[in-house]
Amino acid sequence: MAFESLTARLSEAFRRLRGRGRLTEADVDQALREIRLALLEADVSVKVVRPLIGRIREKAVGAEILKSLNPAQQVVKIVYDELVDLLGGTLAELNLARRPAVILMVGLQGAGKTTTAGKLARHLAGRGKKPLLVAADVTRPAAVTQLEVLGRSIDVPVHLPGALTDPVAIAEAGLARARAEERDVVIVDTAGRLHIDAALMAELEAVKAAVRPDEILLVVDAMTGQEAVAVAERFHAALTLTGVILTKLDGDTRGGAALSVKAATGVPIKFAATGERLDALEPFYPDRMASRILGMGDVLTLIEKAQAEVDEQKARELERKLRRAEWTLTDFLDQLRQLKKMGPLEELLKMIPGVGARLGQIQVDEKQLARLEAIILSMTPEERERPEIINYSRRKRIAAGSGTTVADVNRLLKQFEEARKLMKQMAKMGGKKGKGPRGFKFPFPFP
Incomplete structure (x- = not known):
């Protein structure tokens, strides 16, 4: 990582x-x-x-x-x-004051530009914006289809080239559609190349002149290291970039690009892509990234992820159950699923202060969550509510149904019972106020 x-x-x-x-x-x-x-x-x-x-x-x-x-x-x-x-000092936010604001996505082929355009559209839609994606990359085979599929999966419309083959005309038509449909953000996906050449830059300069973008974001593969700095310098010289998006920060990369791009070019890093999932795009907070690099964790981002994925009504219901010592395996299953939505377990552990530096000593098994989920799903509704009725024959059936062993089922039931005992003790100590010793409150979303 x-x-x-x-x-x-x-x-x-x-x-x-x-x-x-x-x-x-x-x-x-x-x-x-x-x-x-x-x-x-x-x-x-x-x-x-x-x-x-x-x-x-x-x-x-x-x-x-x-x-x-x-x-x-x-x-x-x-x-x-x-x-x-x-790393930039403070968060550099997008300039979306104009309506519609135009974001031009540029970069070399293979950096993840089209996927990142989809991630950015999803990010903005989740914050109340009405984005329109424009497929202006008519050079790479299947680029238009890829963006169309991405748009459908995140419920964001995509303006297709149709019979047009000129990226400038496509971008202009997309902007006109956005105005007609009262969209407030236009994200233009442009063509990339395997290397920077005069034809690529001339095409991008023409698109820039036609749509007058509010943001020109360079998508850079963090795995390219110092080469990312050279790419950023050349794009900035030709187009005057307003920001950088680093991709593949979850890969086997040493991270030098993140520490070099802003200092070498003066262009702020605005987002970081930390996975393949369409929700794996984070605003780039320099202070939080510095904290992660030094192994101090990133509690604020962890809290934001939890707030984004936790169902508030379910959290209140769970709090009520915990106070009454009524926590069941069904509740545990709900929490497992919320945890999976927040992203890879290893990335979440890195955000906990003191863990990041020692993560190499910790065996992180992502498949364990799937095994626990399979075991619980192999139980009947009554068994999830009353695990004490699960005798040996039931355990054999559950193990067979989940593709695990009886020992795995025993381990889960033992750990769950220990956790439930702890919850009962907390409930007794907290009394009616639902607090434990010294004002301890039940932690959410995970007990």
């Missing part, structure tokens, strides 16, 4: 630093050498690393820092602040 190696290297450098108590300049210099190597191995541009390390050292070797009660923590804070600044 992105930044995994970098996070591990930085965490180890900070661990050694914390173990020294009082720090000397030599201690800081040793830590900075390790940080510099970690950044370079993560494919961060040399042009970015050198001044970054210089700024960190300048702040870290000051007398106030070295003589403070917790100098190592101060150094970590300095590194964090510099990473936030390197």
Whole structure:
């Protein structure tokens, strides 16, 4: 996963630093050498690393820092602040003031531009916008069909080329349709190439002149490392980009592109695609990304994901059941499904402070959730409500129906019973107010 190696290297450098108590300049210099190597191995541009390390050292070797009660923590804070600044400082939002606002999607072939156009349309639709996708990529075979299928799956209309073959005419027709249908955002998917050439840039410049976009977003494959910076620089020189969308941050990438693009081009990263699912597009918060890189987690994004997927009415009903100690396997199944909607378990674990840096030591089995779901679904409604009636013969039937073993069924029932006992204890301690010791409240959406 992105930044995994970098996070591990930085965490180890900070661990050694914390173990020294009082720090000397030599201690800081040793830590900075390790940080510099970690950044370079993560494919961060040399042009970015050198001044970054210089700024960190300048702040870290000051007398106030070295003589403070917790100098190592101060150094970590300095590194964090510099990473936030390197990544852009604050969230860069889309400029959608005009109606309809026009977003031009550009990039090389294979970066995931068409899929990202669909993800962006879904993201905006979920925030009350009425987007229209325009299929102006008539160069790549099946690009139009791909966008049409994506639009259908997210319930967003797609303007098709029809008999037109000129991307400029297609984009203009799409903009005219958006005005007629009172759409407030137009997302134009343009052609890419395997490499940057004069013909590609001339075509994009013509489309830009015709529709006067409010946003020109470059879709960059994060797995291309420093090459992503070179691509961004050339597109920016020709089109004056307003933002970058990084894709494939969930892949086996070292993440250097994320740390280099803004510093090298001045163009802010506005979104990051973190998976293949159409909901796997996140606004790019520099402070949250810096926190993830340093293994500090990202609680705010985790909370937002939970709020987006949790059914409020079900959460209230579950709270009522927990207070009355009526939690059942049916409720547990609902929570498993909500957890799966939030994304890959490994990505969720990385957002928990302190876990990201040690994730390499944790065995994350995504299939375990599917096995638990299969076991519960193989039970009768009565068995889910009253698991105490599940004797050995029933367990054999459930194991056979779910493709698991009796031991797997036993393990689930034991863990569920232990969790239910804990809920009963919490309910007794909380009394009528539904609180545990020292004001503890039942955590949601997961008990």
